[in-house]
Amino acid sequence: MKRPSPTIEDIIIPQDKQDKLDIMLKSNRSRAMKDLAIRNAAGGRCHRCELIPTKIVKYHLEGITLAERYCDSCFNQIKGEIA
Numbered sequence: 001m002k003r004p005s006p007t008i009e010d011i012i013i014p015q016d017k018q019d020k021l022d023i024m025l026k027s028n029r030s031r032a033m034k035d036l037a038i039r040n041a042a043g044g045r046c047h048r049c050e051l052i053p054t055k056i057v058k059y060h061l062e063g064i065t066l067a068e069r070y071c072d073s074c075f076n077q078i079k080g081e082i083a
């Protein structure tokens with residue numbers, strides 16, 4: 001089944017939050033703590049590579065919205081598929 005064309009939004013992380021997140025991700029905290037930090041800052045990890053996402057791709061289906069997040073490099077790879 002072909003998906004409908006999605007809407008694309010930027011994920012804006014304020015610089016101070018981004019700085020804290022970078023420090024956190026370089027630390028030896030647990031995976032769960034890092035997951036939570038990324039979720040707080042960006043809503044979740046990149047759908048493909050699990051890095052911090054910069055774009056949110058929303059598919060508006062019948063009554064529900066399916067949101068997928070992508071980092072810059074993954075977004076560039078999927079851009080052609082979703083246009």
Ligand SMILES: [Zn+2]
Pocket residue numbers: 046047048049050051070071072073074075
């Ligand atoms: Zn990615």
